[in-house]
Every structure is written in C-alpha cells, then in structure tokens.
Amino acid sequence: MTRKLYALCGTDKSRPFSPHVWKAKLSLAHKGLTFDVAPVGFTAIPSLEEGATKIVPLLRDGEKLVNDSFDIALYLEETYPDRPSLFAGEGGKAMARFVESWSQTALHTAIGRIAIMDIHDSLDPVDQAYFRASREQRFGKSLETVAGAGREDLEIFSAKLEPLRHMLKSQPFLGGNSPLFADYIVFGALQWARIVSPQRLLSEGDVVTDWFERCLELHGGLGRSVTAA
Incomplete structure (x- = not known):
C-alpha cells in the first residue's frame, strides 16, 4: 500500500518546511511505515483530494484521509499498534x-x-x-x-x-x-x-x-x- 503525505513547500519542492509536516514525517518513520511526500504550495491546499482539507499535513493511507499532525499520530498509533509506540500509553x-x-x-x-x-x-x-x-x-x-x-x-x-x-x-x-x-x-x-x-x-x-x-x-x-x- 502506498501512503502519501502532502507537505507544504516553497519554490524548492525538495524542502518541506512546515513544522507540522515534520511531526508527521517522523511519526511515520517511527512506526517504520513507508510513504511518499507530495509537495504543495499554500494556494494549492484547498484543491487537494477534492477539497478534503484546508491544512497540511494531509495523510492518505489507503482509503483513509487524515489531517492535522496530532490526529495523524493518533491514527498511526491506533492503526499500527504492533509497531513502536509514539506515546507509550x-x-x-x-x-x-x-x-x-x-x-x-x-x-x-x-x-x-x-x-x-x-x-x-x-x-x-x-x-x-x-x-x-x-x-x-x-x-x-x-x-x-x-x-x-x-x-x-x-x-x-x-x-x-x-x-x-x-x-x-x-x-x-x-x-x-x-x-x-x-x-x-x-x-x-x-x-x-x-x-x-x-x-x-x-x-x-x-x-x-x-x-x-x-x-x-x-x-x-x-x-x-x-x-x-
């Protein structure tokens, strides 16, 4: 399954800078989950996933869409409980x-x-x-x-x-x-x-x-x- 993380970037699409995106990136890596990063500018966010969000990060995990970095961490903890914990309780x-x-x-x-x-x-x-x-x-x-x-x-x-x-x-x-x-x-x-x-x-x-x-x-x-x- 391919996971996609929409990440806020500037002109250089290889440099995602949002603090919330970085929280999500490290959370996915902490769980040992592979993902692709999809760079996006501020004005393109409302068009993502048919208007699914006004903010990034936005994670697509199969059919599931989750935005907000804390909600992404909670989702990963619940969905992948067999992998290293993000919260330890x-x-x-x-x-x-x-x-x-x-x-x-x-x-x-x-x-x-x-x-x-x-x-x-x-x-x-x-x-x-x-x-x-x-x-x-x-x-x-x-x-x-x-x-x-x-x-x-x-x-x-x-x-x-x-x-x-x-x-x-x-x-x-x-x-x-x-x-x-x-x-x-x-x-x-x-x-x-x-x-x-x-x-x-x-x-x-x-x-x-x-x-x-x-x-x-x-x-x-x-x-x-x-x-x-």
Missing part, C-alpha cells in the same frame, strides 16, 4: 498535548516572527501574495514590521527553551531514553526554522542543541536529509 498522549501547547505558544509564535520574511521569500509568487495578505491580516501590520519585532524574539529565544533544557539535563529525549511524539513536536518547530531561515536559534554546547542533533539523525537521518538554509 495514555500518559504520553497527555504529555504530548502539553508539549504541543507549549511549543505552539512559546516557540511557533517567535519563530513565525523571526522567519517571516524568509518564509515569504521562499515561496512561489502566487503563494507570496497569499502569504502576505493572510499574515498581514492576522498581525494587523506589514510583514516588514512583524520581522522587525522578530529581531527582538531572536535575542531572547534561547530563554524560551529553558524548560526543555532543564529536562534534557537528565535524559536524552523528552520520551526518556528514546524519542516519542513529544520530541517530534518540538523538533518540528526547530526544524522549520533550520530549513527556512539562515538565523541560528541554537548555540553550540547547549544540551538542546545536542538533543536536536540526535533528532536530526533519527530514522536514517531523515531530518538531516534536508539541508539547513
């Missing part, structure tokens, strides 16, 4: 929900401002127009003004990682001795920044950097298969 699911909330509020908002012009510049012209209009409506200001605020986010970004840094002093992954979906959530955010922006958010010698490097090497170096910007 109900407690792991609850932990992952918390980690996702923290990542989206503390990390995604900052990275979105830090990298906003890099994201825009990586897109095809039709997607650039969509991205500018939708983000300027969301923020109530120009992309350039948002990017100015992003410079302040860059200066204090390391402090946002302190909860992760504290945890990783006593274990190699958020999941313990091996990664779980919670690791892929945070990895996805930092991988997004790594792929789309030349700004470097992690410092050498930091335990978070060491953890991120370990994540890049997981599943045959899947994360490192796309080079840094």
Whole structure:
C-alpha cells in the first residue's frame, strides 16, 4: 500500500518546511511505515483530494484521509499498534498535548516572527501574495514590521527553551531514553526554522542543541536529509 503525505513547500519542492509536516514525517518513520511526500504550495491546499482539507499535513493511507499532525499520530498509533509506540500509553498522549501547547505558544509564535520574511521569500509568487495578505491580516501590520519585532524574539529565544533544557539535563529525549511524539513536536518547530531561515536559534554546547542533533539523525537521518538554509 502506498501512503502519501502532502507537505507544504516553497519554490524548492525538495524542502518541506512546515513544522507540522515534520511531526508527521517522523511519526511515520517511527512506526517504520513507508510513504511518499507530495509537495504543495499554500494556494494549492484547498484543491487537494477534492477539497478534503484546508491544512497540511494531509495523510492518505489507503482509503483513509487524515489531517492535522496530532490526529495523524493518533491514527498511526491506533492503526499500527504492533509497531513502536509514539506515546507509550495514555500518559504520553497527555504529555504530548502539553508539549504541543507549549511549543505552539512559546516557540511557533517567535519563530513565525523571526522567519517571516524568509518564509515569504521562499515561496512561489502566487503563494507570496497569499502569504502576505493572510499574515498581514492576522498581525494587523506589514510583514516588514512583524520581522522587525522578530529581531527582538531572536535575542531572547534561547530563554524560551529553558524548560526543555532543564529536562534534557537528565535524559536524552523528552520520551526518556528514546524519542516519542513529544520530541517530534518540538523538533518540528526547530526544524522549520533550520530549513527556512539562515538565523541560528541554537548555540553550540547547549544540551538542546545536542538533543536536536540526535533528532536530526533519527530514522536514517531523515531530518538531516534536508539541508539547513
């Protein structure tokens, strides 16, 4: 059975950058499942699978369509229980929900401002127009003004990682001795920044950097298969 994962990309279709797509990619690899990546730009998403989604990732697994990275992880856990677990039980699911909330509020908002012009510049012209209009409506200001605020986010970004840094002093992954979906959530955010922006958010010698490097090497170096910007 061929699985297809629709992944958000810019002009270079070999560089999927969405943090949510990366969560799904590592989840599929964690389960040992083969899949093809179908690159798609922002404006093409509504036409996917006869209008099945407004967001990516979107996974087609045989006749089944699943969108939203967390729902994809839950689907994989339920459908393939004989393969390595993404959550290691109900407690792991609850932990992952918390980690996702923290990542989206503390990390995604900052990275979105830090990298906003890099994201825009990586897109095809039709997607650039969509991205500018939708983000300027969301923020109530120009992309350039948002990017100015992003410079302040860059200066204090390391402090946002302190909860992760504290945890990783006593274990190699958020999941313990091996990664779980919670690791892929945070990895996805930092991988997004790594792929789309030349700004470097992690410092050498930091335990978070060491953890991120370990994540890049997981599943045959899947994360490192796309080079840094």
